[in-house]
Amino acid sequence: xxxxxxxxxxxxVLFYNAELVWLSWMxxxxxxxxxxxxPEADRRRRVAHEHxxxxxxxxxxxxxxxGRCCLEPVSRFTQFDRLVxxxxxxxxxxxxxxxxxxxxxxxxxxxxxxxxxxxxHRNHRPLPCRYLSDQGCSLPRxxxxxxCVSWFCLTAALAIEEGMLAETEKHxxxxxxxxxxxxxxxxxxxxxxxxxxxx
Ligand code: SF4
Ligand code: SF4
Numbered sequence: 001x002x003x004x005x006x007x008x009x010x011x012x013v014l015f016y017n018a019e020l021v022w023l024s025w026m027x028x029x030x031x032x033x034x035x036x037x038x039p040e041a042d043r044r045r046r047v048a049h050e051h052x053x054x055x056x057x058x059x060x061x062x063x064x065x066x067g068r069c070c071l072e073p074v075s076r077f078t079q080f081d082r083l084v085x086x087x088x089x090x091x092x093x094x095x096x097x098x099x100x101x102x103x104x105x106x107x108x109x110x111x112x113x114x115x116x117x118x119x120x121h122r123n124h125r126p127l128p129c130r131y132l133s134d135q136g137c138s139l140p141r142x143x144x145x146x147x148c149v150s151w152f153c154l155t156a157a158l159a160i161e162e163g164m165l166a167e168t169e170k171h172x173x174x175x176x177x178x179x180x181x182x183x184x185x186x187x188x189x190x191x192x193x194x195x196x197x198x199x
Contacts, residue, residue, distance in 0.1 A: 001158060008165045009157055016150070016176055023183045024100040027079055035186040036086035041178055045084055046142045048174040052149045053141045055164040055171065059156040064136060069151060071126040072108065074098050076145035083182045090143065099147060150175050 063069070075094050082095040098104050115124050131138050141149065150172055152160070160168055 002162055004162050004165055005158055005160075008160075008169065009154070011169065012152070012157070012172070016172055019176060020179060021100065023179045024078070024080075024097060026183050026187070027097070028186055029097075031079055031083060031182075031186040033086065035182065036083050037178070037181055037185060039088045041181060042085050042088045042090075044174055045146065045178055048171040049142045049144065049146075049149050051171045052168065055168040056149075056152075056156075056160055058159040058161050058164070059152065062155050062159045066155070067132075069148070069153075070129045070132045070137065073127045073130060074104070076129065076147050078145065078147065080179050080182050081145050083186065084146075084178050092145070146175050146178070 075096055076099055077092040077095045078097050078099060079095055081092040085091045112126075129137075131144075137144060137148070
């Protein structure tokens with residue numbers, strides 16, 4: 001692992017993912033539709049998704065061979081996707097916060113451990129995400145949930161070309177900021193103090 005990859009991973013885990021867990025925890029369970037961001041926010045999301053497709057091209061082969069992230073029939077669309085896309089022509093088709101739930105993660109991990117202990121379940125493959133097709137994800141990149149374009153395991157992160165890491169981080173920051181804006185616009189206290197969310 002190069003030093004540059006190491007730096008990228010540390011920042012991605014400590015700042016990007018830790019912040020997302022924190023923001024997810026801060027988000028009200030049922031945010032008001034008034035908290036939906038301006039359509040300009042979704043334009044930034046789409047641009048970030050398109051650029052990430054380019055900068056993380058190196059992951060395509062390893063992810064196509066593995067496919068682990070597209071298993072489990074749980075929605076990857078969250079309240080964040082909902083509130084970023086709600087005022088656009090392409091709202092999120094569904095949403096919940098289960099993918100960020102620590103309880104669900106623990107339950108799922110325990111369930112798989114238990115299944116591995118049972119002989120007839122040893123080769124059990126979890127059900128796929130509803131958007132998975134024989135050719136991979138059936139959604140165009142810009143329509144995918146934000147978590148699907150910003151998640152990397154160690155193997156995938158190491159497959160990103162070193163020269164693309166800075167650009168990748170730049171577009172991850174855009175997605176990170178959208179999550180922050182959703183929380184700010186969902187909590188009335190911040191809405192009153194800061195006024196409309198900045199474009
Ligand atoms: S990110 Fe990692 S675990 Fe997920 S599909 Fe790609 S290689 Fe597999
Ligand atoms: S939405 Fe697409 S990329 Fe995301 S988990 Fe489902 S099949 Fe995979």
